[in-house]
Amino acid sequence: MLGFLKRYARNPAAVVGLLLVLAVIGMALSAPFVFPRDPLSLAGRPLQWPMDNPRFWLGTDNTGRDIAAQIFHGARVSLLIGLVATVIAIAIGIVIGAISGFYGGWVDDVLMRVTEAFQTLPNFILLLVLVAVFGSDITFVTIAIGIVSWPPSARLTRAEFLTLRNREFVQACRVLGMRDAQIIFREILPNALPPVIVYASVIMAVAILLESALAFLNLSDPNVPSWGNLIGAGRGVLRVQWYVSAIPGVVILLTVLGVSLVGQGLNDALNPRLKGR
Amino acid sequence: MQILLLALRRLAASLPTLLLILVGLFLLLQLAPGDTVDALIAQMGGGDPAMAEQLRTFYGLDAPVVVQLGRYLLRLVTLDLGFSAIYGKPVAEVILERLPVTLLLMVSALSFAFAAGMALGVLAARRVNRWPDTLISTLGLVFYATPSFWFGMMGIVVFAIRLAWLPAGGFEQIGSGNTGLTRVLDIAWHLILPVATLALTYLATYLRIMRASMLEVLTLDFVRTARAKGLGETAVVLRHVLRNALLPGVTLMGLQAGTMLGGSVVVESVFALPGLGRLAYESVVQRDVNTLLGIVFVSALLVIAINFIVDMLYAKLDPRIASGR
Numbered sequence: 001m002l003g004f005l006k007r008y009a010r011n012p013a014a015v016v017g018l019l020l021v022l023a024v025i026g027m028a029l030s031a032p033f034v035f036p037r038d039p040l041s042l043a044g045r046p047l048q049w050p051m052d053n054p055r056f057w058l059g060t061d062n063t064g065r066d067i068a069a070q071i072f073h074g075a076r077v078s079l080l081i082g083l084v085a086t087v088i089a090i091a092i093g094i095v096i097g098a099i100s101g102f103y104g105g106w107v108d109d110v111l112m113r114v115t116e117a118f119q120t121l122p123n124f125i126l127l128l129v130l131v132a133v134f135g136s137d138i139t140f141v142t143i144a145i146g147i148v149s150w151p152p153s154a155r156l157t158r159a160e161f162l163t164l165r166n167r168e169f170v171q172a173c174r175v176l177g178m179r180d181a182q183i184i185f186r187e188i189l190p191n192a193l194p195p196v197i198v199y200a201s202v203i204m205a206v207a208i209l210l211e212s213a214l215a216f217l218n219l220s221d222p223n224v225p226s227w228g229n230l231i232g233a234g235r236g237v238l239r240v241q242w243y244v245s246a247i248p249g250v251v252i253l254l255t256v257l258g259v260s261l262v263g264q265g266l267n268d269a270l271n272p273r274l275k276g277r
Numbered sequence: 278m279q280i281l282l283l284a285l286r287r288l289a290a291s292l293p294t295l296l297l298i299l300v301g302l303f304l305l306l307q308l309a310p311g312d313t314v315d316a317l318i319a320q321m322g323g324g325d326p327a328m329a330e331q332l333r334t335f336y337g338l339d340a341p342v343v344v345q346l347g348r349y350l351l352r353l354v355t356l357d358l359g360f361s362a363i364y365g366k367p368v369a370e371v372i373l374e375r376l377p378v379t380l381l382l383m384v385s386a387l388s389f390a391f392a393a394g395m396a397l398g399v400l401a402a403r404r405v406n407r408w409p410d411t412l413i414s415t416l417g418l419v420f421y422a423t424p425s426f427w428f429g430m431m432g433i434v435v436f437a438i439r440l441a442w443l444p445a446g447g448f449e450q451i452g453s454g455n456t457g458l459t460r461v462l463d464i465a466w467h468l469i470l471p472v473a474t475l476a477l478t479y480l481a482t483y484l485r486i487m488r489a490s491m492l493e494v495l496t497l498d499f500v501r502t503a504r505a506k507g508l509g510e511t512a513v514v515l516r517h518v519l520r521n522a523l524l525p526g527v528t529l530m531g532l533q534a535g536t537m538l539g540g541s542v543v544v545e546s547v548f549a550l551p552g553l554g555r556l557a558y559e560s561v562v563q564r565d566v567n568t569l570l571g572i573v574f575v576s577a578l579l580v581i582a583i584n585f586i587v588d589m590l591y592a593k594l595d596p597r598i599a600s601g602r
Contacts, residue, residue: 117297119532120580124539125557125573132561132569133308209424213543216426217558231427242434249427256422 007269014265020258027075035069039225061230061244062237071251073225078208078255081142085207086200088146093153094196098184100154101161115151123148127210131219138221141214145207153196153203160192194270201263205256212252227252284588291581298577299353299570303346306566314362315564349570358571363563368571371556376575378448378552382544383537385472390479391530395523398487399514405492413484421481425540429474429547436470443470446549471548475540479533483526490522523594531587535580
């Protein structure tokens, strides 16, 4: 464990990523204290440029809401959506991948067909359909993002299971008379998990981007202070007050960058031989 | 010949997938609140229930779900995608009108992302762990993390509003009556920003894949042999390493075809392009189930077609795949 931390800390990019992620987490945690007021309420005169008014150091948007407050509260929304959607996607992926890789045969065929169907369908278009059907409440948007993001993790888990299912320790478990569910989740899964966990960072990055794209199209929940909503709101005043859209975009960029760097750092630290590739 | 058979077999294997998608989506859309008739009536500004019933009978919406599904699939075999109540014409026609814009956008973005990603990846691999590599890799990471619609909007601010070099949106100058070469140039000029926006994320992925696989191939024995027989570095990279390093990138191209179609929904909306993605968005908003299903069908077909081409390309690059079977 210590060696792992050391390897991680020696990678400057991974450390920068960690700092970025910690900064976003810090923003999310401190939001209710730094900006106790509702970030979606009227705060002052609309469209004040950043630094013009010391009260609004990131300015106000076209409906007079404080941009800095929306950024801080938006961090909570983005992190929450990213985390929950990733957990959903990984959970579905692990179950489907594990069953499919462990049993093989027709079960594998059927499950892989379903996975393929999800992969053939452009995931953003599927997301649009899901939101159209079930509405754009924030809970459902999060679930929908999880639902469209699971196929890669299923394939990854399946590949791991295929290489593990005939190892001696699994055969030993069978001889001991363990039930399939026990073998799958207690014995094989822990060994198959590391690459899937690393891949989770990719899913989380994509989940944050998907939500922001949805919000930009006005199809996400308008009642939460999400970064994508702010970019969408700034679209109307893009010509002159471009900062309304620019600021949240930079924040999304830095967050996604941080998450990807952490994922890459984890990967390098777990597979030291592959570093530099 | 063998490779064609192999690719055709893969093509046949994708038919059940396609069926699964259509059935799944059809059933899913049954759960949507309100149907086309509701949307139509809302658009007309209200109407009485008797007329609604009449319209439902006219569009076949009064039959049980299973019957509707059966009818829909039967019609699909004859490539009849149904009738769009919102646009007042056959769905196939609506989609065909929009398809060329999206295809042009996707093909241009894919080619640009692939070419630029390849070039930058090779450059980074040649200077591995030195400043050009660090610069290119960092740039790749930043591109990957940028929301594409935001990049498009900032592109509009800089190039269309501040510098006034490029148009802010649209597919071509409306009412200019351009024909021939002038029209082609006009469209190309309008597509610079959208193509760059859509290509950005993919460029980053190709760059990373290309760099990794170049580094991997560069350590193989045949590269040492090529160097030992006195080939120059450029010849080694271009003729021996590149061809082998291309394979993962080509695979990725097939895998990402679907994602790119999804990305074009957003990009077309930013730049007001009359393409398939915008149509998908509009039909979601307008509950135009027939059009939405048609778009999904066409985009699944597109993805399957692209994967077919990728299979063929793969065999062209690596003859072992064709002969190994």
